[in-house]
Amino acid sequence: MIRENLExxxxxxxxxxxxxxxxxxxPKQxxxxxxxxxxxxxxxxKDQLVSAKLLLEELGDDVEIFDVEIAQGISSYVGG
Known part of the structure; x- marks a missing residue:
């Protein structure tokens, strides 16, 4: 039932x-x-940032991806 209605x-x-x-x-289950x-x-x-970038790239013309320079001392690591 869940799989049939997943999307x-x-x-x-x-x-x-x-x-x-x-x-x-x-409900928790x-x-x-x-x-x-x-x-x-x-x-x-498995890496969230890599996964997000790959998904956005798949969407092609539907999204616009910006490369943002990360300031020194700032981490883009999300954890997990």
């Missing part, structure tokens, strides 16, 4: 539908499952 739902909007069919499943499944739509690489 068109959010975790909060799919919770009532899943719980109507499977009341024993918690649904959210975790939706999040893991949704990665196939956008995650391109």
């Amino acid at each position: 068109w739902t959010t975790p909060s909007s799919i919770v009532p539908k899943v719980q109507a069919a499977h009341p024993h499943i918690t 649904i959210h975790k499952t939706w999040t893991a499944m949704s990665e196939t739509l956008w995650k391109r690489y």
Whole structure:
């Protein structure tokens, strides 16, 4: 059910539908499952910044990418 509606739902909007069919499943379980499944739509690489850049490059003419020079002493590391 989550997979079938993955591209068109959010975790909060799919919770009532899943719980109507499977009341024993918690919202937390649904959210975790939706999040893991949704990665196939956008995650391109384990590093968040690299992944974001690759995804934006795939979108071609729909987005504009700016190369920004990072000031000395500033880190672009997001963590995780």
